[in-house]
Amino acid sequence: MDPMKIYNHSPIFVQNILTTMQGYKLKKRRFGTAYAEYLAELKKRDYSDKSFLTEYQNSRVRELVKYAYENSPFYREFYKDVDISAINTVEDLKKLPILPKELVRANIEKMYTIPMSEGTVSNTSGTTGTSMTFVYTREDHQRRLAYLDHFKSALGFEHLKMRRASFNSSKIVPPTQKRKVFWRDNLAMKQRIFSGFHCKGDNLPYYVKGLNKYKPHSMDGYPSAMYEVAKYILDNNIKLSFTPVAIFPTAETLLPHYKEAIEKAFGCRVYDQYASSEGAPFITECTLGKLHYCLDTGVIEIDEDGEMAVTCFETHGTPLIRYKIGDSVIFDEADKTCDCGSALPIIKSIQGRSLDYIYSPQNGKFTSVYLSLVSQDFNNCVQNMQFIQNTEDSVDIYIVATDKYTADMDDIIIGKLHYSLGEEMKLNLHHIDTLRKDPSGKFRFIINNLK
Ligand SMILES: [Zn+2]
Incomplete structure (x- = not known):
C-alpha cells in the first residue's frame, strides 16, 4: 500500500511516529x-x-x-x-x-x-x-x-541540539482531517513541522497554540507563512510564551514588510540567506x-x-x-x-x-522589493497582496483585506500604482479571501506571465 495512504488513514499520534521514523531515515542520509x-x-x-x-x-x-x-x-x-x-x-x-x-x-x-x-x-x-x-x-x-x-550556529542556533519549527510544504495534514492540529513532530531532528498550506485565516489561533506549547528555539521555512502568523499575533496583541534565538526564512523572497512584522511579533532577529x-x-x-x-x-x-x-x-x-x-x-x-x-x-x-517583476512599457521593471512598499503603506488594512501580469498593458492586483479596509483605499492603491507603473497601465483590483500559491505551496508576490 502507498505510504501516503497509510499515513492519511492513521490517527495523529501514529502520524507523529511515522514522521519521526521518516526523520531518522533522512537523518542518516543527511x-x-x-x-x-x-x-x-x-x-x-x-x-x-x-x-x-x-x-x-x-x-x-x-x-x-x-x-x-x-x-x-x-x-x-x-x-x-x-x-x-x-x-x-x-x-x-x-x-x-x-x-x-x-x-x-x-x-x-x-x-x-x-x-x-x-x-x-x-x-x-x-x-x-x-x-x-x-x-x-x-x-x-x-x-x-x-x-x-x-x-x-554562528547566530546562536545549534541544529539537532535545539528545537526548531519549520513552515514548509510537507503534506502532513490529510485532506479529510477535522481536528485543528496543523503540525507533526519529527523527534529525530528536534523539529515540529507546521503545514504551510493551512497557515491562514481561522487556523491561525491554532498555530499560535502549537508554537506556544512547543517553544521552538528557531523557526524556518516560508516567510509568507510565518508572516501570516506574525500578523495575527500583532493584530491581536498576543503575548508569546517563548522567544526564539533567531528566525531563518527560506525558499521565497524575504520582503521588507515580512521581515519587519516577523521580528516584531516574535521578538528576535530574522536572518536572510x-x-x-x-x-x-x-x-x-x-x-x-x-x-x-x-x-x-x-x-x-x-x-x-x-x-x-x-x-x-x-x-x-x-x-x-x-x-x-x-x-x-x-x-x-x-x-x-x-x-x-x-x-x-x-x-x-x-x-x-529575474521574472519576479512587473513590466511597464512606460516606466520599466518593478521588482517585489519595490512593489512591497505599496502594501507596506496599508499594513493594517491589507492582509496580503499579489500582482499578476498577463499582458504588457495590464496588471491584476489581488487583495486580501482586513476589516479596517475602506472603499476609498482602492483608489489610493490604484493612484500609487499609476504613479509608478504609468497612467496607461490598466489596473484591475480584485478582493479575494485567499491568494494563489503554486503547486509546491510556495507563495509568489509577483507572477509575471509575459513571455
Ligand atoms: Zn558582516
Missing part, C-alpha cells in the same frame, strides 16, 4: 560523516583571512573544472576547445563559455556524473516553466547542510545585518545586466560552472569590509528571480 567532518572544518575556518579564502576559492575552481571535464559527458563536449590545465583561478573562469539555463534544460541528463540512484535528487520549483532535476553526490549534499548549520536548490553559492546575513558572499562555496560573476553566472563548488553530481541561474545581486564596493570581522565580500541586495 547528517553523516561528510556532514560532521565539514562542520568541524568550518568551525576552524578563519573568515577574517582574505588571502586564505581567495586561495581556497581558486583551488576549488581548479578541482571542479577538472572534475566536470573528466566525469560529465556534457562538459567534455562543451569544453572540447578549451585547455583545461589553464583554468587555475577565478579569473581564468572567463576562458570558459557561459552556461545558459536553456542549455542546462536541454542537456541535464548528460551533465550528471553519477546515476540518479546513487545521489540525492533536488528539483527546482519550476517558477519559470518546467522544473529541472539536479543530482547531488551524497557527500556534497551533506556538505551543503553542514554549511547552512554552521551559519545558524540565499541558497538555491540548484546548489548556488551561499549568501548569508551576519550579526550586523550585512549580506556576505560566501566565496568558499562558489563563484558569483555579474554581467552588464546585473545577472549572475554562478560556479557552485558542491555540485559534483551535476556540475554547474558559469551557470546563468536567473537571479541577480548587487555587490557593495569591492574594498569595503564588514565590521563583523568577516573578510567575505558584502552584497547590497539580492534581486529575486
Whole structure:
C-alpha cells in the first residue's frame, strides 16, 4: 500500500511516529560523516583571512573544472576547445563559455556524473516553466547542510541540539482531517513541522497554540507563512510564551514588510540567506545585518545586466560552472569590509528571480522589493497582496483585506500604482479571501506571465 495512504488513514499520534521514523531515515542520509567532518572544518575556518579564502576559492575552481571535464559527458563536449590545465583561478573562469539555463534544460541528463540512484535528487520549483532535476553526490549534499548549520550556529542556533519549527510544504495534514492540529513532530531532528498550506485565516489561533506549547528555539521555512502568523499575533496583541534565538526564512523572497512584522511579533532577529536548490553559492546575513558572499562555496560573476553566472563548488553530481541561474545581486564596493570581522565580500541586495517583476512599457521593471512598499503603506488594512501580469498593458492586483479596509483605499492603491507603473497601465483590483500559491505551496508576490 502507498505510504501516503497509510499515513492519511492513521490517527495523529501514529502520524507523529511515522514522521519521526521518516526523520531518522533522512537523518542518516543527511547528517553523516561528510556532514560532521565539514562542520568541524568550518568551525576552524578563519573568515577574517582574505588571502586564505581567495586561495581556497581558486583551488576549488581548479578541482571542479577538472572534475566536470573528466566525469560529465556534457562538459567534455562543451569544453572540447578549451585547455583545461589553464583554468587555475577565478579569473581564468572567463576562458570558459557561459552556461545558459536553456542549455542546462536541454542537456541535464548528460551533465550528471553519477546515476540518479546513487545521489540525492533536488528539483527546482519550476517558477519559470518546467522544473529541472539536479543530482547531488551524497557527500556534497551533506556538505551543503553542514554549511547552512554552521551559519545558524554562528547566530546562536545549534541544529539537532535545539528545537526548531519549520513552515514548509510537507503534506502532513490529510485532506479529510477535522481536528485543528496543523503540525507533526519529527523527534529525530528536534523539529515540529507546521503545514504551510493551512497557515491562514481561522487556523491561525491554532498555530499560535502549537508554537506556544512547543517553544521552538528557531523557526524556518516560508516567510509568507510565518508572516501570516506574525500578523495575527500583532493584530491581536498576543503575548508569546517563548522567544526564539533567531528566525531563518527560506525558499521565497524575504520582503521588507515580512521581515519587519516577523521580528516584531516574535521578538528576535530574522536572518536572510540565499541558497538555491540548484546548489548556488551561499549568501548569508551576519550579526550586523550585512549580506556576505560566501566565496568558499562558489563563484558569483555579474554581467552588464546585473545577472549572475554562478560556479557552485558542491555540485559534483551535476556540475554547474558559469551557470546563468536567473537571479541577480548587487555587490557593495569591492574594498569595503564588514565590521563583523568577516573578510567575505558584502552584497547590497539580492534581486529575486529575474521574472519576479512587473513590466511597464512606460516606466520599466518593478521588482517585489519595490512593489512591497505599496502594501507596506496599508499594513493594517491589507492582509496580503499579489500582482499578476498577463499582458504588457495590464496588471491584476489581488487583495486580501482586513476589516479596517475602506472603499476609498482602492483608489489610493490604484493612484500609487499609476504613479509608478504609468497612467496607461490598466489596473484591475480584485478582493479575494485567499491568494494563489503554486503547486509546491510556495507563495509568489509577483507572477509575471509575459513571455
Ligand atoms: Zn558582516
